[in-house]
Amino acid sequence: MGRLTGRTCIVTGGAGGLGSATVRRLCAEDGQVVIADIMLEPAQALAEDIRASGGDAIALHVDLGDPDSIRKLIDDTLAHYGKLEVIFNNGAATQADFLNRDGAAGDMEIEVWDTTFAVNARGTMLMIKYALPALIESGSGAIINTSSGAALLGDLARTAYAASKSAVNALTLYVAAQYGKQGVTCNVISPGMVPTAPSRANQPELIRMVERHHLTPELGYPEDIAAMVALLASDEGRFVSGQILRVDGGVSKAFAHVADNRDQFEAHVANIWGGAA
Numbered sequence: 001m002g003r004l005t006g007r008t009c010i011v012t013g014g015a016g017g018l019g020s021a022t023v024r025r026l027c028a029e030d031g032q033v034v035i036a037d038i039m040l041e042p043a044q045a046l047a048e049d050i051r052a053s054g055g056d057a058i059a060l061h062v063d064l065g066d067p068d069s070i071r072k073l074i075d076d077t078l079a080h081y082g083k084l085e086v087i088f089n090n091g092a093a094t095q096a097d098f099l100n101r102d103g104a105a106g107d108m109e110i111e112v113w114d115t116t117f118a119v120n121a122r123g124t125m126l127m128i129k130y131a132l133p134a135l136i137e138s139g140s141g142a143i144i145n146t147s148s149g150a151a152l153l154g155d156l157a158r159t160a161y162a163a164s165k166s167a168v169n170a171l172t173l174y175v176a177a178q179y180g181k182q183g184v185t186c187n188v189i190s191p192g193m194v195p196t197a198p199s200r201a202n203q204p205e206l207i208r209m210v211e212r213h214h215l216t217p218e219l220g221y222p223e224d225i226a227a228m229v230a231l232l233a234s235d236e237g238r239f240v241s242g243q244i245l246r247v248d249g250g251v252s253k254a255f256a257h258v259a260d261n262r263d264q265f266e267a268h269v270a271n272i273w274g275g276a277a
């Protein structure tokens with residue numbers, strides 16, 4: 001028996017990279033999973049694949065920028081499964097052509113800022129608002145939001161994206177404080193760089209450059225994020241709330257010079273210990 005037997009979970013952005021890996025993991029843990037995405041076709045294909053191998057998943061359309069669409073997602077989930085225990089707020093305006101317009105503050109298009117906040121920040125808040133009555137009723141509600149390391153460090157572009165993810169961090173702390181006593185945990189996962197298979201293959205230099213700054217041998221895989229979601233969604237995560245969980249290979253936890261000095265450091269260690277360390 002899996003850790004999520006009898007738990008209904010919604011995964012927004014469930015057709016995407018981290019979303020689809022998490023959907024598969026939650027189903028492998030015997031959860032009942034709603035794959036919610038603006039891209040209905042890949043969500044449906046994933047649901048069919050999961051059902052064909054004995055899992056329990058359905059696909060539903062949602063546009064996180066549209067409050068009525070979010071309310072309908074919650075209503076349709078309750079109509080189908082009758083209850084709701086877990087929401088993984090993972091969907092975000094990540095379309096490359098859109099993100100490429102999100103530059104420095106001085107060049108910011110108002111429409112890019114507003115759409116980013118409508119989908120990433122307001123969308124996450126409304127998912128929580130509309131799901132809360134069912135999550136509280138379940139007695140073991142778990143809200144898992146998705147942020148980014150971009151919310152915690154400065155960068156040269158993607159200003160709106162980073163600011164919207166900071167809003168998600170703050171929202172998480174407030175929701176955890178407000179509804180914890182009613183049996184609802186609320187946490188946010190802040191992933192490190194988890195490239196898609198095509199970007200691993202097509203951008204080896206970029207991957208190597210970023211990898212140097214992570215403390216782990218490799219960058220993350222979607223399954224690494226899925227594993228944390230499964231823990232937080234299960235009873236094993238019931239004492240974890242109000243946390244910004246950095247599932248990021250330690251990239252946020254070391255000075256930038258660590259990557260630059262690593263070769264020198266390793267040569268020094270090898271010199272002292274004859275390479276035994």
Ligand SMILES: NC(=O)c1ccc[n+]([C@@H]2O[C@H](COP(=O)([O-])OP(=O)(O)OC[C@H]3O[C@@H](n4cnc5c(N)ncnc54)[C@H](O)[C@@H]3O)[C@@H](O)[C@H]2O)c1
Binds near residue numbers: 016019148149194
């Ligand atoms: N992959 C990484 O390296 C990384 C790093 C930090 C944070 N994140 C965060 O993780 C989450 C998932 O990222 P990913 O890499 O899997 O991206 P992805 O682009 O593969 O998936 C995002 C999904 O969200 C959906 N989506 C976009 N706009 C939507 C809308 N308006 N309504 C509903 N669904 C919508 C897309 O169709 C897509 O399926 C995002 O919140 C992202 O900001 C990812």
